[in-house]
Amino acid sequence: MNTETAILLVDLQKEDQFALPRFEQVIKNAASVIDAARNLNIPLFYTRHINDAHGCDLMLGEPVDGLGRPTTYLAGTAAVEILDELAPQAGDVVIDKHRYSAFHGTRLAQMLGRRGIKHLVVMGVLTDVCVMTSVFDAYQRDFQVTLVADACTATTTAAHYSSLLILSNWIYGLEIFSAQQLLRRWQNQPAVSLRTATPDHLAFLPEAFVEAIEHLESRLVNDR
Numbered sequence: 001m002n003t004e005t006a007i008l009l010v011d012l013q014k015e016d017q018f019a020l021p022r023f024e025q026v027i028k029n030a031a032s033v034i035d036a037a038r039n040l041n042i043p044l045f046y047t048r049h050i051n052d053a054h055g056c057d058l059m060l061g062e063p064v065d066g067l068g069r070p071t072t073y074l075a076g077t078a079a080v081e082i083l084d085e086l087a088p089q090a091g092d093v094v095i096d097k098h099r100y101s102a103f104h105g106t107r108l109a110q111m112l113g114r115r116g117i118k119h120l121v122v123m124g125v126l127t128d129v130c131v132m133t134s135v136f137d138a139y140q141r142d143f144q145v146t147l148v149a150d151a152c153t154a155t156t157t158a159a160h161y162s163s164l165l166i167l168s169n170w171i172y173g174l175e176i177f178s179a180q181q182l183l184r185r186w187q188n189q190p191a192v193s194l195r196t197a198t199p200d201h202l203a204f205l206p207e208a209f210v211e212a213i214e215h216l217e218s219r220l221v222n223d224r
Contacts, residue, residue: 006117007037007044008138010102010124010131012086015049015079017072020125020153021160027085029151029179030123034086036183043115044092047102049073049130050080059099101133109141119144121182123151128163139171146175148182149220161213168216169200178220194219 012030020026037044051058051070058064063071073080088094095106102108112120120143124131131152138145147167154160168176176194177185184191194216204212 004116004118005042006112006115006120007034007042008102008120008122008124008134009034009044009046009082009086010122010134011047011049011126012083012124013048013073013079014081014083015073017079018126018155020155021157023153026125026151026153027083029148031085033121033123033148033151033179033182036186037121038089040186042121043117044088045102045108045112046082046088046092046094047106047108047124047130047134048080048082048094048096049100050075050096050098052098053077057098100130101137102130103134103137103141112143117143119146121146121148123148125153126159127152127154128159129154132163132167135167135171135174139174144173145171146177146182148179149176150178158209161209161216164216165202165204165212168194168196168202170196172196172199176220181220192220192222 034044051062051073053069053075055064055068055070058070065071082088093111095108097104097106099105120138122131122135122145135145135147149164154163164176167174174196181191181193202212202216
């Protein structure tokens with residue numbers, strides 16, 4: 001395995017204020033990739049989104065309760081901990097962040113740089129918020145990015161797929177896999193993926209959104 005590769009797991013935490021479609025499958029897929037990465041000695045970087053318990057330095061407009069405390073990702077509570085099924089192990093890196101992107105206000109880029117990491121395999125939640133901003137920021141910092149589509153989700157399937165389409169259209173060189181196909185690639189078996197080579201290659205009209213989703217999914221399971 002390329003020693004320049006690392007896994008970035010975005011906000012796979014116990015916070016339960018968001019109903020996430022097919023989240024159990026996302027956890028299962030992420031776990032399979034994590035297990036394979038450990039066997040291949042690929043380093044793992046986890047992020048935790050954390051809001052100050054006293055409401056200090058929150059994002060503009062962050063929802064708060066009557067006492068001014070954030071209503072989600074509250075520091076010092078179980079909500080900010082990584083899911084037990086995906087829990088970090090010794091040697092893994094856990095980075096706490098206070099904004100959407102894994103790179104904003106953190107030392108993630110410097111830590112990756114010191115290890116010679118140039119390629120990130122990204123999974124996590126929410127696809128349309130912290131995952132998407134982290135992928136854009138990784139790209140702006142010249143990291144090659146792979147996204148595991150079925151190890152990500154959002155509060156709606158529409159938001160999830162909208163984000164995948166946007167990212168695939170504008171992150172040049174982005175490669176999107178299903179978890180199963182990524183594992184096949186790592187096992188040196190034939191595998192399919194969707195790679196971005198031209199701008200707006202998945203462009204669609206609003207009324208063709210469902211067709212665009214079907215086209216994207218078909219590209220993740222066959223070579224056509």
